[in-house]
Amino acid sequence: MGLFDLLSANRSENLFLPAHGRGNALPKKIKNLLKLRPGIWDLPELFEIGGPLIREGAIAESQKSSAYEVGVDRCWYGVNGATGLLQSALLALARPGQAVLMPRNIHKSCIHACLFGGLVPLLFDVPYLSDRGHASVFDKKWLQSVFKKVKEFEEDIAAVVLVNPTYQGYSADIESLIKEIHSHCLPVLVDEAHGAQLISQVSPDLPKSAISFGADLVVHSLHKSAPGLVQSAVLWSQGDKVDPFNIERSIELLQTSSPSSLLLASCESSIKELIESKGIKKLKSRIEEAKLLKDFLINKKVPLLKTSDPLRIILHTSKFGLSGIEVDKRFIKKRIIGELAEPGTLTFCLGLSSHKRLGKRFVRTWNEILTSSGEQKACFFKRPPFSIVTRPLKPFTYSWGSNFEKVKLQDAIGRISVEMVCPYPPGIPLLIPGEILDEARVEWLIEQKCFWPEQISDFVRVIC
Template identity: 85%
Template sequence: MGLLNLLSEDRSENLFLPAHGRGNALPKKIKNLLKLRPGIWDLPELFEIGGPLIREGAIAESQRSSAIEVGVDRCWYGVNGATGLLQSSLLALACPGQAVLMPRNIHKSCIQACLFGGLIPLLFDVPYLTDRGHASVFDRKWLHRVLKKANELENDIAAVVLVNPTYQGYSADIESLIQEIHSHSLPVLVDEAHGAYLISQIRPDLPKSAIYFGADLVVHSLHKSAPGLVQSAVLWSQGEKVDPFKIQRSIELLQTSSPSSLLIASCESSINELIESKGIKKLSSRIEEAELLKNFLINKQVPILKNSDPLRIILHTSRFGLSGIEVDKSFIKKGIIGELAEPGTLTFCLGFSSHKKLGKRFLRIWNEILTSFGQQKSFLFKRPPFKMVSKPYKSCSYSWGSNFEKVNLQDAQGRISVEMVCPYPPGIPLLIPGEILDKARIDWLIEQKGFWPEQIPDFVRVIS
């Protein structure tokens, strides 16, 4: 009963995911479907309906239609989020024992895929914003140096993964990065979970999807950056670098054999919202409204950080010596619930709902927080002690499956981790299975624990 009560509770201002804002921005057809007799949409893979991996039926036809509309060769709808499709993509790109080059701000799902797929995660460092504690975007020169170093460390690299845009909405020049990767004859998977709406190409000054620059595989979370239900996602495929059969069988390995018809319908409807004129018009209106809100707050001296996503607001709390985690608690008490609380920032996701009266309320709460806590001195974050490119000392699979013991973090020097240390959200691992805990990493993790006391434990599990 407690869960049911929480689910039915109406929250005053939803600035968190999913992007449909507690149903306010769900596509009309999904709203109409949910108004019908309860459960009428809960159907199996009937002959007429089919499924994401079945050649015939309504779902297969919908996937073909979506692929044509977006301009790619194939697409697959997913019902276990971007996680499942990212993992399927990695298993299709590389064989056991091969390496996949990926940035340090990769989502934990990709490390998990390496773990059960026997792949080697070749992790590369990314620029770091010390004033807020965020991984930043990088350019082609940075990636060129990374690829050169990676080839010195590992001679069997199967593919490269990019993350763009980031959780906070930072976006790189993705076209030049894809060109650099393709110049090395490598396929590229782009985790575009937070950038599904970029396929709309609403304005030339906004980022474009990696799809339009030739990325071989692109994964979209349709609840994070489109008006889909939670767990709905899509994988887009184009070109000849990745065999569609390998993708299909990898999805079959990881995805349920009984996909929810409601979630599949949500995939179709949320994609249509991004490519059809009515949906694009609504999205354009939301973006214009969001930009007015940001400008209002900035003009009122609220510390809003610049990013590439107008639908995400980053409140720079550490500029005033405040933790975003503590500031988040104050906003929640006042009825505004954000999406991502971090030590130096608090990110709000406006999503596809309207928030026309939010500005003055947001400003009032922020001023009350400053009065309550008092304006303190800003602070900087220590850059993570990562090498330009590194790989685990032992394989992720071996380490994960090894006998282990728990030791205090401060006593773990020289030991090999069997687990991930990973604040969630954002779900970016600070330590992965198979990595050695040297003094620099331990000192940094202990410092991070001071910022994330509830997320980072006092101990770590290491190989016995």
Template identity: 45%
Template sequence: MGLPLHLPAHGRGRGLSPALAALLRQRPGSWDQPELPQFGGPLVDGGAVAAAQQRCARQLGADGVWFGVNGATGLLQAGLLALAPPGSRVLLPRNLHRSLLHACVLGQLRPLLFDLPFDPATGLWLPPSPTHLAQVLDAAAVAGPVAALVLVSPSYQGQRADLPALVALAQQRGLPVLVDQAHGRAEALSAGADLVVLSSQKAAGGLAQSAALLLQGQRVDRQALARALLWLQTSSPSALLLASAEAALTELTSPAGLGRWRQACRVGERLQRHCRAAGLTLVANDDPLRLVLNTAALGINGLAADAWLLERQVIAELPEPGALTFCLGLAPPAGLVWRLPRQLERLRHALGGDPLPPFSAPPLPLVGEPELPLGLAWRASCEVVTLAAAVGRIAAEPLCPYPPGIPLLVPGERIDPARAAWLQRQALLWPGQIADTVKVVAA
């Protein structure tokens, strides 16, 4: 029996919200309903969906909730478009999901990409400290006003930022804050965020593509938000995915759901103790349901570790050059606490060696804007050149190992010699994920 430790977080059905599991046991297709008057939809004032959204808002302490059926992607895009009119500048972290770049193209926004602290031991970006963000805000303000700030917390690897302090810093300067909390449980609301995006499949018992957008306070124009949702959400939403969003949100605050989450966390804490007792180095994080193996400390590239484990039916969620992330979900597999450490010990004996050398941080400014407008560069005539020949050229597409879809290079950025050399090293660290060529704007 294998160990599926990947998303969706419902463990191939074992951890689905009970209400959703009951719905799926009905006759296939019986839940595939249109937007009948009594049913409604996310943008309709009356009906069952509107009532469910209002109920979830009360349970979570939000002023408004909208369900989404094209994942956190569509809701992140709608949130950003609601906060920023065309031509405005928006502050985005370098560990943004690429969907936010798509929103900048759609909304004719100017992305200001801010650098993050970097861990050379694992090659991972780290959450910004309040001091770091204050420096970012100061640097961004030099060139003019900024419309909004986006933060990512927790990260894919379960590392949380000090959201109350970060949100307060931004709002003191009049900036509304959108938090990408696809891997979280709505704690950004209590931190004061204006908009929060949740994914039903990443930290709750819902289906892929179901998500929710949460609103609080008066800094966001509700009409602008409704308009952006109208632009980006389908006019025929899946009733099943809407039910998934409702069930997942309800479970976040229900006594039974909280009990199940705490039980899963206890399993995760025991797993971490067993791994450390076996001499396995873990990346420190804040989520017991995300186990992050420091493969660099074992002398193993995370992509090679993932390939070796896959052959033994251990399926991780996210391989990276210096780390391998496992998602336990709300129903961790039976025997996980002893089975996974045993496999990881075998991995160390099979592939391990001296620790990998430190990873080099990307040579990036604290805050940088693409030299050529993002949409213009992405649509421009382009040519394919080697990374070595890309020095001085302007990128025409994102360079984005997948998953998790975090771009190492953004269209419109000029590739200076240091960046080109760094990208060549990245291509060696991500075998099969990064080509040795890149598209650049035609000369």
């Protein structure tokens, strides 16, 4: 089937991102805009429109209004997804040669930013859930142990990056983590790509956005947990730890000089949906519907994992010895298409559209998979062999640009990688340029290759 046929087909249960569910939950203003003469909205940075970095015009006024409504000092709309704004934020925080402290479950875009900016990625380990193969959240005590270890590296640390919530929806006590980082006089950037809906504060049972607790910079992907079009995002800034000039200079470096007017309009409309009464009412309705669906599935003995995100369903396949990657293929055959297939789980994103008829189909499909697979023992995953804090053995830019050779994984012990090994999604690197492949890492990567056969190669590129 060709690209245009695929884009126009809509015969499946869409449980993947973007959260607007194939247009069902797009804001009314965007729907009306798309009904007009085709392409009428495809405009350049005309004087009246402006752009994210232009002081006057409709975009400047819109960004100013959004920042005021959310309660921060500044914001910038992005048309290169959370990726572009995370990278811009990192480059604004640190100078070449400085280090940035970030968790091992960081998105690959932040690793790429370190390459662009000549930064040193100091990666710290996070708790691990061996029954499902997920990185977990950590607490203040864990972070304190990280800072204690960091002193041994004698690096000039410029900032700390946090990921909250995770792709699967796990959320930490982000307030205590931000306070701890600020006590070390460091700014904090929070990758809240999967948590834009948190600014709505629709329920006291749900986590609050890192914005509420004084995070210096926060990035939201507006298509992952808000009704934005793909590539729409926003960077929020507050306080005096980060100079807005540095942020804008970095955005100018990494974002297109011809931003899409449609995507910029989508940024404005999706943020309004999260902060205005009508949009909040719709979000509450979707959350209540999701709770009922989850209760139904649990009552039917479907193994779901609990996270802080009410709009995600995490099917715990490894509890029955099944790979989420293989289970995903079976669901797709039944036209139930999920978002994130992993070795131990399959994540479905309910998004902001309705799925009232999903329950029985989901149960029937899962039971068919169980019946055909037979009884199998629960599968557990080996904890990654990471130290509490690590840095690349060789400088990042040197490793990336070095001459290399391609060797089999089992022959790579003692060699230094020039590439990133990173199943996508979720886009979390297992190996980054400059890291040494010791025996434990090689054995673990070979094991991961068995779990991700189509994502991890038998070979790795290393410095000659």
